[in-house]
Amino acid sequence: MxxxxxxxxxxxxxxxxxxxxxxxxxxxxxxxxxxxxxxxxxxxxxxxxxxxxxxxxxxxxxxxxxxxxxxxxxxxxxxMPGMTNTHVHAWMPALLNEAAKAGVLNVLDMAGAETFQQMMKNFKHSTNYARYRVAGYAATAPEGHGTQFGFPVPTLEKPEDAKQWVADRVKAKVDHIKIIVEPWRATLNHETVAAIIKEAKSHDKKVVVHVSKMKDGYKVFRSGADGLVHIWRDEKMSDGQIAELANGDFFVIPTILVGYKAVTAMAKKTEEVALKKLAWYKEEVKRLYDAGIPILAGTDPPNAGINMGTDLYKEIIFFSEAGIPNIDALRSATSLPADKFEMDKLGYxxxxxxxxxxxxxxxxxxxxxxxxxxxxxxxxxxxxxx
Ligand SMILES: [Zn+2]
CATH class of the missing domain: 2.30.40.10 (Urease, subunit C, domain 1)
Incomplete structure (x- = not known):
C-alpha cells in the first residue's frame, strides 16, 4: 500500500x-x-x-x-515492596481501589462469581487498583459453606466429580484453587477433597483450603494441599504434627483479625472472650512460625466488616505482637505471598x-x-x- x-x-x-x-x-x-x-x-x-x-x-x-x-x-x-492481601472477597472495582490506596497492590480472592471476577482482573494495569488474582468458585458440597451468598455455585458430591469441576475452573482461567471444609454445614468428604487436590496439581494450580478444625487442617495437608486460608480454631495442634507441616512445604494464612472479630460480630460473645481467643490465635500462630512454617497475611474482607486495605496492617501488627520478628511480619505481606503464589516479578x-x-x-x-x-x-x- x-x-x-x-x-x-x-x-x-x-x-x-x-x-x-x-x-x-x-x-x-x-x-x-x-x-x-x-x-x-x-x-x-x-x-x-x-x-x-x-x-x-x-x-x-x-x-x-x-x-x-x-x-x-x-x-x-x-x-518496602507493595503489599499483598492473601485472603479477600472483592465484588466491585472500588474495593480494588480501597486496597491500592493502602499500599495493598495485590489481592488474592478466595471465592466469588467467575465471570464477574474475570472483568475485575482487567484493572490490573490501572495504577489506582490492586491486581486481582482469583480462585473462581470455591469447591464445596451442595448446601455447604459458600453456597449461601446469593449467586449459584457449582458443587461436588463425590471424588468422581473432581475432574470436571477442576477442568471448569481451569477453563475459567482461575489463578488458584480453593476448597472449603466446614462442618458447620454440609461439607465435602475427605476423599473428594483429596481428589480435587490431585486434579488441581495435575493442572499446576496451587490449592488452598478453608478449615475451622485442627484435624481437618492436618488431613488436607496430608492430602497434598499447599496451604490453609484460615488457622483452625478448636484445639491446638501437637508439636509432632506441626513438625510434619514444617517439613512439607506448607503455608498458613491465619486470618487472625477475622477470627478475633467473628467472636463478637458473629458469635455475639463479649470483648473479654474475644481477647482471650485473640491471645489463643497469636500463640498458635507463633508455634507454627517457630517450627518454620511460612505465615502469610490475609484478612478475609468483607467478613466481620473488615476493609480491603488498611485493616491488613492490623494482621501484620498481630504477627509482631505474637512474637514474630518485624522483618518476618513484613515478609508475610510482601515477598512470602509472591513466593508461595508464584507472582512473577512482584513482592520484592x-x-x-x-x-x-x-x-x-x-x-x-x-x-x-x-x-x-x-x-x-x-x-x-x-x-x-x-
Ligand atoms: Zn474467605
Missing amino acids: LITIKPLKPTKIFIVLVLLSTVTFLKAQDHFVVKNATVFTGDEVIKKTSVLVENGMITKIKKRIKTDLPVIDGDGKFL IKEGFIADMIMLDGNPMKNIKDIEKINTIWKAGKKVKR
Whole structure:
C-alpha cells in the first residue's frame, strides 16, 4: 500500500505536540530515583541506599546512583515492596481501589462469581487498583459453606466429580484453587477433597483450603494441599504434627483479625472472650512460625466488616505482637505471598522486579505500627492517588 503524507494543519500540529508532551510526562512519571532510603528488599534491610526506577521497573539498587532523572529524597524514610492481601472477597472495582490506596497492590480472592471476577482482573494495569488474582468458585458440597451468598455455585458430591469441576475452573482461567471444609454445614468428604487436590496439581494450580478444625487442617495437608486460608480454631495442634507441616512445604494464612472479630460480630460473645481467643490465635500462630512454617497475611474482607486495605496492617501488627520478628511480619505481606503464589516479578525491591513500592515516614523494623505512616505508594513506578 502506498502512503502519502500530507502536511499537517497548525491545529493538528498543536494536537500532536500536546499528545507528545503527555507521553513524555507519563514517561517521566515512572522514571525516578529514591536516594538514601532504608530499604526492605523482601529479604533483608539495607540502610542508606538508592533505588532506580525506569519504565516502571526497578533497574538498579546501589549506595549512590548518578542520574538526570527526578530525585526523591529517601533520607529518614523506609522503602518496602507493595503489599499483598492473601485472603479477600472483592465484588466491585472500588474495593480494588480501597486496597491500592493502602499500599495493598495485590489481592488474592478466595471465592466469588467467575465471570464477574474475570472483568475485575482487567484493572490490573490501572495504577489506582490492586491486581486481582482469583480462585473462581470455591469447591464445596451442595448446601455447604459458600453456597449461601446469593449467586449459584457449582458443587461436588463425590471424588468422581473432581475432574470436571477442576477442568471448569481451569477453563475459567482461575489463578488458584480453593476448597472449603466446614462442618458447620454440609461439607465435602475427605476423599473428594483429596481428589480435587490431585486434579488441581495435575493442572499446576496451587490449592488452598478453608478449615475451622485442627484435624481437618492436618488431613488436607496430608492430602497434598499447599496451604490453609484460615488457622483452625478448636484445639491446638501437637508439636509432632506441626513438625510434619514444617517439613512439607506448607503455608498458613491465619486470618487472625477475622477470627478475633467473628467472636463478637458473629458469635455475639463479649470483648473479654474475644481477647482471650485473640491471645489463643497469636500463640498458635507463633508455634507454627517457630517450627518454620511460612505465615502469610490475609484478612478475609468483607467478613466481620473488615476493609480491603488498611485493616491488613492490623494482621501484620498481630504477627509482631505474637512474637514474630518485624522483618518476618513484613515478609508475610510482601515477598512470602509472591513466593508461595508464584507472582512473577512482584513482592520484592530487587533489580528486574516491578516497581511496586511503599515509602513510609517511619521504620517498621523498630516499631511495626509505622507501617501505617504511608508517605507515597507506587504501582509499577506510578504514584497511586490517595
Ligand atoms: Zn474467605
